[in-house]
Amino acid sequence: MLEYIMQKKNTRDIHIKIANETMSYIYQNIDTSINIDELAISFNISKIHLHNVFKEQMDINIYEFIKSIRLQKASNLLLTNKYSTITEIANICGYSSQSSFIKAFKKRFEKTPKEWRNRGYEEYSKKIFENSKLINYLPNFDKSKVKIVKTESKVIYYIRQKGYKTEEAKEKWQQLQAWVYTNSLENYEQISIFHDNPAITPHKDCFYIAAINPSSNKRIKNTKLPYTILPKGLYATFEIYGDQSEIGWFIKWAYQEWLPNSGFETTTEPSYAIMHKNHFLEENGVDATYYLPIRNL
Structure with missing residues (x-):
C-alpha cells in the first residue's frame, strides 16, 4: 500500500513538473509557432499524454x-x-x-x-x-522617481496560482517560506510575477507566480519545487507602498496610463514586483519595487 502511495505521489510530481515547464515554454515562445510534437518529445512522452497531463493539471486544453x-x-x-x-x-x-x-x-x-x-x-x-474582489485602492508612489534599469537574469523557484485569490496566495507564500527554511536560505528575494494584465484579463483567469530568487542565483539540488529563469531585460521601476495589500490597481495604472505616455512600449515579458516586505506573510501593506518591461520606440 505504501509503495502504491509513493508511486502515485511520484507520478503527481512528474505531471506537475511537465505542466509547469510546458506553461513556461509557451510564455517564453509565444511569438513563435509553438510545436507541441517537439515539446512532447523533449519530455519523452507522447503528444496525447502531454495533452492529458496539461489538461489534468491546468484545467485547460494546451491549444x-x-x-x-x-x-x-x-x-x-x-x-x-x-x-x-x-x-x-x-x-x-x-x-x-x-x-x-x-x-x-x-x-x-x-x-x-x-x-x-x-x-x-x-x-x-x-x-x-x-466584479473583482481587489480593493479599489491605488498604492502610494512617486511617478517622478521612476527609474529605467537593465536587469540580469534570475534563477527563481516558484509556485503558480490561477486567479487572484488572497487566501490562496497566502498559502502559496507560506509553502515557499517553509521551503526557504528547509534549504537554510539566508539571503534571497521574494518576487511576485504577473503574467497577465488584471485590467483586461478576468481575475479568475490571471496567472500569478510566487517566487524565490536565492542571492547566489545558483541551482538548489534535491528540491521538487519547479524553477525557471526570469530573463534579463529593460524595465521601468516604481517604488510602491501603502496600507492596503493590493497592487492590481497600480498595474492597471502602469499599463493604461503611464506606458502610453512614457515614450516606451512594452513586451510580451511579464511584469513583476520584488517585495521588501511580504504582505502575504506579515501584517503590513505593500512595500515593493515594481518592474514594468519596456523597449524603446
Whole structure:
C-alpha cells in the first residue's frame, strides 16, 4: 500500500513538473509557432499524454491556452504600443495572418483590434474591476522617481496560482517560506510575477507566480519545487507602498496610463514586483519595487 502511495505521489510530481515547464515554454515562445510534437518529445512522452497531463493539471486544453495567451498579450500591446501596427502586434504574439488574428480577437473580446485600441477596452476593463474582489485602492508612489534599469537574469523557484485569490496566495507564500527554511536560505528575494494584465484579463483567469530568487542565483539540488529563469531585460521601476495589500490597481495604472505616455512600449515579458516586505506573510501593506518591461520606440 505504501509503495502504491509513493508511486502515485511520484507520478503527481512528474505531471506537475511537465505542466509547469510546458506553461513556461509557451510564455517564453509565444511569438513563435509553438510545436507541441517537439515539446512532447523533449519530455519523452507522447503528444496525447502531454495533452492529458496539461489538461489534468491546468484545467485547460494546451491549444486553447496558447490561443488565450496570444490574445491576452495582444490585447495588452494594443493599448501600450501605440506606434506598432496591428500586423506587427499580431506577429509579436505568434499570428502569421492578420485576418486570422482579427477574427480570433473579435471573437474573444467582441471588438476588432482597431476598436479595442480606440478606447474600446475601457468598458471591458470596467466590468472586470466591478466584479473583482481587489480593493479599489491605488498604492502610494512617486511617478517622478521612476527609474529605467537593465536587469540580469534570475534563477527563481516558484509556485503558480490561477486567479487572484488572497487566501490562496497566502498559502502559496507560506509553502515557499517553509521551503526557504528547509534549504537554510539566508539571503534571497521574494518576487511576485504577473503574467497577465488584471485590467483586461478576468481575475479568475490571471496567472500569478510566487517566487524565490536565492542571492547566489545558483541551482538548489534535491528540491521538487519547479524553477525557471526570469530573463534579463529593460524595465521601468516604481517604488510602491501603502496600507492596503493590493497592487492590481497600480498595474492597471502602469499599463493604461503611464506606458502610453512614457515614450516606451512594452513586451510580451511579464511584469513583476520584488517585495521588501511580504504582505502575504506579515501584517503590513505593500512595500515593493515594481518592474514594468519596456523597449524603446
